Every structure is written in C-alpha cells, then in structure tokens.
Amino acid sequence: MSTLAPEATVSAHHLNPAVIDAEPVSRFGTPDESRLPPHVAEIYAKFRRQYGFVPNWLAALAINPDTAYRLVTFYEHLFEPHRSHLTAAERELIAVVTSAANGCSYCVFNHTQALAKVLGDTVRAQRIAQGFHHVRLAPKEAALAELSERLTRDAGSIGEADLQNLRALGFTSQAVTEVLEISAFFNYANRLTIALNVLPDNEFFAGRDVRTE
Template sequence: MTFEVAEPRLSRFGTPDRSKFPADVEELFVDAEKKQGRVPNYLNSYAHNTETLKRLLTFYHSLWDPNGGTLTIQERELISVVVSHENGCGYCKANHRAGLAAALKDRELAHRIADDHHIIGFGPREQAIVDLAVKLTVNPSHVNDTDVLGLRDHGLTDEQIVEVIEVTSFFNYTNRLTIGIGTRPDEEFFQR
C-alpha cells in the first residue's frame, strides 16, 4: 500500500496574476522577494483581493511595530500562536511559531507552546494572557469582567489588556481569512 497525497496548492484560488496588480501591491511582492528571496504564500493568497491584502497588512504592521504597542513582542507572538492553535490555522501557527522562537530565543519552547500550550507551565502573567486569548477565541460570549479585569492582578495596565484583546481579535480574523482561502504553509516554515 502506498501513502498518497494530492499535489499541494498555494490556496483555493491558485497563484494570482501579478500583471493585474496595482503598483503598490506589486511593490509589496518585489520587497518580499528582495528581503526573503521569495513571495510568502500569504501574500499570494490574500492578493486575490488586493484591497483585503492592503487592509490586513496595514493593521498587522501597526500591531507588530517594534516601537509601538504596550505588550512585548514575546506576548504578542504568544497570543498569535495560541489563538492560531485554538482555531486550527496551520499557516498562522507555523509562521508565528517561528516568530515566537525568535522572540523567546528558544525554538523548542516555541514548538511546545504551538503544539500544546495547555501543558506549558506559564508564569502567572503569561497564563492570564493565554486564558483570556483562549476564552475570547473559543467562547467569546462568555468573557466576563473577571476574565478581563483580572489581568490587572498580573501587572497588566488597562491599555495592555485592550491590546491583548486587540491582538487576539486580529488573529481570530486572520485565521479565518487564511483558513477560508486555504493558504498552504510555506515550505520554509518546516525548516525552522
């Protein structure tokens, strides 16, 4: 008996026709090729609607601005990995697992968190962040004052708590977009 799988595809929509891109979107692709030596699959898959791509990137870049925000990059990457795990978004989980590994400077821990964050012995602050991100993802209508305001007891300011909610919400959006489009994880994700 042989083990068979279908030929992988970039997304449900295939590869977009770059000749039809507006100049600003083509510039994104050229920049990606210069910086990474390739165009990531998310750019190709989201570019089937260039306005969707631009809106998403504008929001993403503001959330991931190293000079902006109130949460650490480790906390933002932690939220992105946990939410992506809960939603079953392989692309975002694999991509941000690498980001978490870089932020933590610990590849093994990042992989363990991405594979099953439930068994990680997080510190109290990180656990409170994870708990809110999970509840807001899997059971949002049951989020209550204790879930949200309880983060104050772990040293988070109201501004940081709102950012936890914002990053969680953003990844719930991008996970659903990525899953809906059927974006295949880049091969490079499996090498890091």
C-alpha cells in the same frame, strides 16, 4: 489573471501523495503579478527584499488585492514595536495560542517560529503551540494565553474579572485592549487563511524564519 483549480484536481492532490508538489497555494490560486495594482506590487517587493520570497498567505489574499493590502497594513501597524504596549514575546504568544485554538496550521507554523526566535527556545515555543495548558507558564503568560483562547472559543464568557486579572498582573488598560485586539486580528486572519486553504510555505519546514520585527 488567476485560474481556479478544478475541484476534482484539488481532491486528487489531497488523496494522492505522488502529486503533492502540485497542491495549489490556495483554493482561488494566485494572481498574475504583472497585473497587481502598484500599492500591492510594492508589498510584494518589500517582502522579497526583507525575506527573499512572497509568502503564500500574501499571494493567496492578493487574489483580491485590497484584501491583502488591508491585512498587511493592519498587521504592520499592530505589530510595530514602538507602538505596542506588549513585548514581542507576548504578541507572538497571543498569535500562536489564537491560531492553535482555531486550528490554523499556516499561522501556527509561522508564528511558532517567530515565538521561538523571541524566546530563544524552539522547544518551548513548539510545546506552547501543541497545547499551552501542558507548559509551565509564568503567571502573565498563562493569563494572556487563557484570555486569547477564550476570546477565540467563547468570547461571550469573558467578563470584568478576566480583564481585571490582567490588570492585577501589571498590564495597563491600554495593554489589555491590545491583547484583545491582537487575538481578534488573528481570528480574522486565521479564518481567511483556513477558508482559502492556504498552503504552508516550504520555508516553514526548512526551519527558516519567515518574519522578523
């Protein structure tokens, strides 16, 4: 069973650098792996086989096992290359811009690494994460980034012209719908991660990619 970190202890971790290593993975802690239901235990096993560790976002969400299962299932289907109408670079660009607009440091760390990998350019990926408005983007990239940011900050401002702009740049109606879906997915995932205050994995800072396709 999980244990809840006392609020005072959490505050101390944030205030005292000497105990930063004891900072909790999330506000609700993490579950006892031995008590995970089989469908979530298999997800843990799969991540260990593929990446060598269970990322903190998965452990944090698994405090309610079906929350973790739903998010992983949705994500894997959404980012399946053979199903997508977008390139890997386009999907990761949307993920980074949306997460940055939300201030979700966990997802920004994660997907900036993924964007760097597909672009083959770590500096460019990091610059996009810091503020895409200051990066010279190709027209398609700029349109994807701008729409993702607006969907995140002010969805009601998006009109027919915005969608037609992507169509004029060569995106099909199916692809435009997927752009909106990916950004909407990360708005969902970002909010969970932010509210639970999920601690970024050490692998982010070691320069290790935490996910590949």
